Amino acid sequence: MDAQRWRRARELFDALVDTPQSEWRARVAEACADDPLVHDEVLAMLRADQATGSRADFDTCLPAAVAELAGRIADAAEDEASPACEGRAVGPFRLVREIGRGGMGAVWLAERADGAFRQRVAVKLIRSGWDVDEVLARFRAERQILAGLQHPNIAHLVDGGVTADGKPWLALEYIDGEDLRAWCDGRRLDLGARLQLFLTVCDAVAHAHQRLVVHRDLKPSNILVGRDGVVKLLDFGIAKLLDAADGGISATRVFTPEYAAPEQVRGELLTTAVDIHALGLLLYELLCGRRPFEAEHATPAAYERAVLDQEPTRPSLAVTRDGDDGATIAASRDLAPARLRRELRGDLDAIVLKALRKEPNQRYASVQAFADDVRRHLARQPVLARRGSWRYRSARFLHRHALAAALAGIAALALCGGLGAALWQAHAAGVQRDSARAALAFMRSLFDNADPAHRKGDQLSARDLLDAGTRTMRTALPGEDAARGDLLLTMASAYLGLEQLEAAAPLIDEVRTTAEARGDRAQLAAALVQQCRLRDLGNHSDECPSLLDRAESLLDTRDPAQARLVAYSLALRVYGLQLANRYDTIVDSMRRGLTLLGDGREDRYLRVELASHLAFALNRLERPAEAERVLAPWLAELRHDDDTERVLLVDTLGTLSSSLGALGRHDEAIAMQREAVDVAEKLYGRDDPTVAESYNTLARTLSGAGRLDEAVAAMLRAVELDRGNEAGGKNPELASALCNLAVLLVKQERYDEARARLDEAIAVAQTAEFDADLGRSLWWRAVVHLVAGHAPAARADEKRMVDVLAPTHAADDEAMLRGRALAFAADLVERGPAAANDSACADAAAVADAFSRTPQPAGADARFAAHLAALCAQRSPPATPVPPLAAHYARIAERIGEPWAQVR
Known part of the structure; x- marks a missing residue:
């Protein structure tokens, strides 16, 4: 029964409850002729009310009920007033102090007292006077549920038993922290950081659901963040096993009204949808600092009515509800109120409201689906909760494909520059105005092409967008070669990002020719740098040094933009220097590049990239401590960045994990690389081939720690992901992954399996024309042949390897x-x-x-x-x-x- 029907049934029951029974049927039939469901419900409620007994029965039972209640209150008061529990032994523990109290009993901080080892736990005891069969059964059920849950974000069961006077007790992991909401507000965490913590909670709840356990009482006070920043889910005291017939546990409605789902209030069958609703309430408060329902009075009954009758206010509107400007709430999220409303409007509004639907089947189908939609928002992908138009999906697409969307930024800068110059330079006003108008016309035509409404609903790809821009540029900006050259180079860079070399080449050649003719040294240098990228991606990196040498000779490092281009050219030299085994040169070059860059955000991406190259070279020179000092300062900052910058976090974590492994800190290295995998999966999606590189590094880290079985498993996942990244039948990443897997198998002395993987790696590398991986795979197959005693085959592979690598090594x-x-x-x-x-x-x-x-x-x-x-x-x-x-x-x-x- 939905909320509207339930309200109608309740109102009719209130109107008829005091009328004679003989009138019920006729009056209910008259009032509910259009709704048989409400008709039957009202009659059932009236009969149930009558069955509770007459007033005489109530008068008879009242003294006994009052006496029992008075006894319970006295026992509870005695418990609360008496310090006798302090120091009391419970199993191997000694109670220290009470740290919480609820409907079932009290929670105590306790210390291990048997001398075996030092340990602090939270001991849960049933309050005196409430040890009835139902509560005892529920307490035992909690103990059984906790014993079956093993997750890093769920407070685990330590021990359990029965006290000398027959009361059960649980010893749980003690969390010294504060609730999630207060923790976030106290540290002024932004929305991105809050969403990441929320996803951690979702993972813990999903783990419970996979084991058929519904928590049924999720709320901020049951989710603590310890001093180490780790989120812990607590209190499965009213959790329900989905596959159990309640094991004698009563179906009594037990919940916290402020965080209850409508079906809990109505007393209906509970499913995992209850926890999804509670997670929606939690996310609502984390985002906008308020509750979604406005109750007239802060009473359980008022909250129940609000949950049943009210539709939740959108989070973006709730920020400034009740005449409050929301300044305090926004400040705790490190935002201005207007910015907070903008951030919440759209995706986040839709995600939260979907989780808070009245009908369970209208919410997310699972906690995982809920979390995935949050991850889509973080990755700037269309969210399922929002039935966006084609324009919405196109906007999401352009957010994700920053390289292609950079065209808009270049044109906007050209426009702003033109308009600004028009105000200050009268002589150049006409020229600049025409340039700005031409740039604006180009961008309009580009986005007209990108608008799916103009494309008859066809899906838009980054290549489509670039191709449309290239066609338009043939006639755009007549007479404005400098502005046109900047746009062409931006599009060429985007083509290279998509590995569309044939499309990028003519654009770079055109800019190089026109820049040389005009004597534009800076633009010519930029074209030479992009030409190096083109040669590198085309497996002709040996042509890069001469191109970059000429580019650097044209640039003046006193100009910040030109200094940035020099630093970028130094980064492009790294691959060739690695092939030549010149890691000392890499160290010197990267240090020089870092000195050329400023402290502004526009240089930040390149600074981290140079620092990563520097740390990698230091690792190869067996100077891991220096490498750690170079990269460690970036970690805290990158961990709290938006998704565009968090791309850098994956590589930074990978390089740092290598440093820690070389220092013998293997556990830290593995944990750090697992974090890199997690960040990559959240950024790109679990099945995106981009994640394969993170699994590759994880396998190497595990191998360095001697955990070869786990390393093989990680490498198999990398191979699986790389198989989904075919591009025209060529896949050098797959060749590398197969060879890496074979190396691990060789280390395990599984030579036959290794040879099979190497055979495939050689075939893939040969098809992809990727000589580095072809040569490496040939060498490892030669090793396998030689281990087996097949010296001629080993010599043949070694000779072929030399022929492949000699031109570049x-x-x-x-x-x-x-x-x-x-x-x-x-x-x-x-x-x-x-x-x-x-x-x-x-x-x-x-x-x-x-x-x-x-x-x-x-x-x-x-x-x-x-x-x-x-x-x-x-x-x-x-x-x-x-x-x-x-x-x-x-x-x-x-x-x-x-x-x-x-x-x-």
């Missing part, structure tokens, strides 16, 4: 050194001492010496090369044991010893 690059060492090892396995001739041994010594000068001179590769050189010098297997090597190298060393033994 220096002779002293680690990959090339590993190839030379493996080739010599293959000869030793097959030919024994005959392979150790003077020329081969000289090369082995040179490889070992070169490895000693690499960033990681103590790694397994370097130790294996040194082992080969030592063996060669003795011209027989070393008398000393093989030094500690990776498992695959140890196996190869064993194979090398076999031919030598046969000769002797």
